[in-house]
Amino acid sequence: xxxxxxxxxxxxxxxxxxxxxxxxxxxxxxxxxxxxxxxxxxxxxxxxxxxxxxxxxxxxxxxxxxxxxxxxxxxxxxxxxxxxxxxxxxxxxxxxxxxxxxxxxxxxxxxxxx
Amino acid sequence: xxxxxxxxxxxxxxxxxxxxxxxxxxxxxxxxxxxxxxxxxxxxxxxxxxxxxxxxxxxxxxxxxxxxxxxxxxxxxxxxxxxxxxxxxxxxxxxxxxxxxxxxxxxxxxxxxxxxxxxxxx
Amino acid sequence: xxxxxxxxxxxxxxxxxxxxxxxxxxxxxxxxxxxxxxxxxxxxxxxxxxxxxxxxxxxxxxxxxxxxxxxxxxxxxxxxxxxxxxxxxxxxxxxxxxxxxxxxxxxxxxxxxxxxxxxxxxxxxxxxxxxxxxxxxxxxxxxxxxxxxxxxxxxxxx
Numbered sequence: 001x002x003x004x005x006x007x008x009x010x011x012x013x014x015x016x017x018x019x020x021x022x023x024x025x026x027x028x029x030x031x032x033x034x035x036x037x038x039x040x041x042x043x044x045x046x047x048x049x050x051x052x053x054x055x056x057x058x059x060x061x062x063x064x065x066x067x068x069x070x071x072x073x074x075x076x077x078x079x080x081x082x083x084x085x086x087x088x089x090x091x092x093x094x095x096x097x098x099x100x101x102x103x104x105x106x107x108x109x110x111x112x113x114x
Numbered sequence: 115x116x117x118x119x120x121x122x123x124x125x126x127x128x129x130x131x132x133x134x135x136x137x138x139x140x141x142x143x144x145x146x147x148x149x150x151x152x153x154x155x156x157x158x159x160x161x162x163x164x165x166x167x168x169x170x171x172x173x174x175x176x177x178x179x180x181x182x183x184x185x186x187x188x189x190x191x192x193x194x195x196x197x198x199x200x201x202x203x204x205x206x207x208x209x210x211x212x213x214x215x216x217x218x219x220x221x222x223x224x225x226x227x228x229x230x231x232x233x234x235x236x
Numbered sequence: 237x238x239x240x241x242x243x244x245x246x247x248x249x250x251x252x253x254x255x256x257x258x259x260x261x262x263x264x265x266x267x268x269x270x271x272x273x274x275x276x277x278x279x280x281x282x283x284x285x286x287x288x289x290x291x292x293x294x295x296x297x298x299x300x301x302x303x304x305x306x307x308x309x310x311x312x313x314x315x316x317x318x319x320x321x322x323x324x325x326x327x328x329x330x331x332x333x334x335x336x337x338x339x340x341x342x343x344x345x346x347x348x349x350x351x352x353x354x355x356x357x358x359x360x361x362x363x364x365x366x367x368x369x370x371x372x373x374x375x376x377x378x379x380x381x382x383x384x385x386x387x388x389x390x391x392x393x394x
Contacts (some may be wrong), residue, residue, distance in 0.1 A: 008139030
């Protein structure tokens with residue numbers, strides 16, 4: 001039964017990866033990465049049961065936590081171009097519609113280390 | 115009193131897990147197909163919603179039924195509760211970021227209502 | 237203070253459930269980490285009725301059971317849309333009024349709307365949500381208002 005579950009998870013992962021590479025906008029890709037993370041949590045859990053070692057679930061818990069935080073962090077970075085606290089409240093830096101703009105300011109000056 | 119039930123419990127749990135995995139796998143693949151087939155970003159959000167909600171919880175329920183009463187069950191319940199609370203939050207974060215970036219659906223029925231953030235979205 | 241104690245008890249329960257060891261050394265290390273976490277949360281000034289919602293009663297459990305059934309129904313509706321050969325989409329943005337009194341109730345309501353496939357909360361404004369609906373069936377104002385009334389009910393029973 002775990003083989004069937006693993007197979008359906010793999011099919012789902014392939015389809016999500018197709019969307020990840022096709023995705024016309026940045027937000028399609030972020031959405032695909034988020035779903036990919038959710039499915040990966042399931043895959044880790046099912047693989048633990050498949051190999052008879054459910055201890056893998058600790059890794060699955062951690063992956064679920066990191067997946068959520070990374071989604072929020074990616075979105076925050078592309079909206080404010082920085083992850084620090086100060087720059088989060090300057091609305092001038094909202095430029096998410098052109099994520100391919102490579103002319104970023106030097107990041108080390110923008111992130112406050114407090 | 116329930117001694118006569120004992121030989122039937124494990125097969126019953128197996129059948130229940132099979133049902134959970136098969137329905138969950140169905141929804142997982144349907145949601146992924148939706149992420150491929152649906153025409154634009156706003157529709158794909160709902161395909162991802164199918165993957166994130168019912169498919170995930172059904173898989174976790176299937177694993178819970180197989181784990182018996184142990185620490186594994188508690189960890190699975192924790193994963194399920196955590197995904198139940200965070201998946202709508204991250205979906206909302208993606209949707210809100212796309213809205214502020216000015217991405218709108220194709221072939222929308224009506225014009226979007228004016229909001230306070232229209233001038234920011236440009 | 238009550239919220240700090242609640243946070244400490246919750247963290248202790250989480251630590252015990254995740255570790256599964258009951259030796260004195262590990263228990264004392266767990267106690268130290270719980271106290272450190274409560275101190276850090278207090279220093280970050282996030283220990284209040286929003287982060288530790290002690291006032292939400294048992295009503296939330298029956299609400300989640302009801303919500304699960306709604307999520308299952310909405311999933312089936314979206315599945316029919318995805319698998320139909322000619323997808324009939326009618327996307328729209330609707331404005332849903334909210335009458336919850338505090339932020340926690342609004343968060344529960346917004347997350348419930350997002351959790352049911354077919355509707356997604358896009359923007360949160362004072363007194364209303366902007367909701368994206370996939371089809372005409374999903375853009376059902378009465379069902380959304382019914383969900384909002386249930387959230388207000390569990391909030392009111394505090």
